[in-house]
Amino acid sequence: MTLRVRGLSFAYGDRPVLDGIDLDLRAGELCALFGPNGSGKSTLYRCLLGHLRHGGTVTLDGTDLGRLRPAEVARRVSYVPQQHTNPFPFTVLDMVLMGRTPHLGGVFGPRRRDVEACDRVLEQVGLAADRDRHYHTLSGGQRQLVLIARALAQDCDVLLLDEPTASLDFGNQMWVWRTVRDLARAGRAVLVCTHEPNHVLWFCDRVVALGRQGRLLADGTPREVVTTDLVTRLYPSVGALTTSTDVTVAPADTHAPVTDRVLPAHRPPASVRP
Numbered sequence: 001m002t003l004r005v006r007g008l009s010f011a012y013g014d015r016p017v018l019d020g021i022d023l024d025l026r027a028g029e030l031c032a033l034f035g036p037n038g039s040g041k042s043t044l045y046r047c048l049l050g051h052l053r054h055g056g057t058v059t060l061d062g063t064d065l066g067r068l069r070p071a072e073v074a075r076r077v078s079y080v081p082q083q084h085t086n087p088f089p090f091t092v093l094d095m096v097l098m099g100r101t102p103h104l105g106g107v108f109g110p111r112r113r114d115v116e117a118c119d120r121v122l123e124q125v126g127l128a129a130d131r132d133r134h135y136h137t138l139s140g141g142q143r144q145l146v147l148i149a150r151a152l153a154q155d156c157d158v159l160l161l162d163e164p165t166a167s168l169d170f171g172n173q174m175w176v177w178r179t180v181r182d183l184a185r186a187g188r189a190v191l192v193c194t195h196e197p198n199h200v201l202w203f204c205d206r207v208v209a210l211g212r213q214g215r216l217l218a219d220g221t222p223r224e225v226v227t228t229d230l231v232t233r234l235y236p237s238v239g240a241l242t243t244s245t246d247v248t249v250a251p252a253d254t255h256a257p258v259t260d261r262v263l264p265a266h267r268p269p270a271s272v273r274p
C-alpha cells in the first residue's frame with residue numbers, strides 16, 4: 001500500500017505555499033515531515049486529505065483520493081490535527097467514537113464493539129478515567145491524547161499526524177513515538193510532522209524535509225537527511241551545531257546510543273545541562 005504524491009502545488013490566493021511536492025509514503029514506514037514554521041506542513045496534510053483544492057495528484061494504491069467520498073477517505077486515512085477546538089460539549093468518549101464513524105453503516109450509531117474499541121484506546125492513552133468528562137475541560141496535552149486516541153480508534157492503513165507530541169510531557173512523547181513506530185512495523189504507513197530533529201533520529205525510518213519555499217529539500221533516512229548542514233540551513237538563527245553520541249536522556253529502545261545527536265555548539269557545561 002502506497003500513498004503517492006506527484007507534483008502537488010498549492011497557493012493561498014496568490015501566495016504560493018507548496019511547489020511540486022513528490023512523495024511516496026509506503027506501508028511499514030514511519031516517515032517524519034520536518035521543516036520550519038510556516039513552510040507548509042499542515043497545508044500539505046490538508047491537501048493530502050482533500051480539504052484544499054491543489055495541483056498535482058494524490059493516489060492511494062493507484063486510486064485518486066480526490067475522487068473518493070470523504071467517508072471513504074476516512075476509512076483509509078486518519079489525521080491528527082495540530083490544533084483542535086470543539087464548541088460542543090462532547091465527552092472524551094464521544095470524541096474518540098468519532099473515529100469509528102466512517103466504519104458505521106448508514107444511520108446506525110456505534111455498536112458495543114465500537115465502544116469497547118474506544119475504551120481500549122482510552123486505556124492506552126491513560127485517559128480511561130476521564131472518558132465521561134467534557135473534552136473542552138481537559139488540559140492541552142490531554143486533548144492532544146484524545147485526538148491521538150480518535151485516530152487509533154479509526155484504525156486506518158495511513159496515519160497523518162501533525163505535531164502530535166507538541167503539548168505532551170516526555171513520557172507521553174515517547175509513548176506516542178513508540179506507538180506510531182509499532183503501527184508502522186505492523187504494516188501501516190505513518191507520516192509524522194515534528195520540529196524535534198532528535199526524535200526523527202531516534203525513531204523514524206525516513207524523513208522528508210520541507211524548506212521555506214514549499215519545496216522538498218531532502219528525502220532519505222534520518223542519518224542521511226538530519227545533518228548539521230541541513231539543520232543549519234533550515235534554522236540559521238540557531239548558529240553553529242555539533243553532533244554528539246553523548247546522549248544524556250534517551251529511551252534504551254531508540255537509535256540514540258548509536259546515532260548522532262544534533263546539539264547547538266555553544267551549550268552550557270554538562271554539569272548544568274538538564
Ligand SMILES: Nc1ncnc2c1ncn2[C@@H]1O[C@H](COP(=O)(O)OP(=O)(O)OP(=O)(O)O)[C@@H](O)[C@H]1O
Nearest residue numbers: 012015017035036037038039040041042043044082
Ligand atoms: N487559511 C490560510 N489562509 C492564508 N494563508 C495561510 C492559511 N493557513 C496557512 N497559511 C499560510 O501558509 C503558510 C504555510 O502554513 P502552514 O500552517 O501549512 O505551515 P506549517 O509548516 O504547518 O507551520 P507550523 O510549523 O508553524 O505549524 C504560512 O505562511 C501561513 O501563514
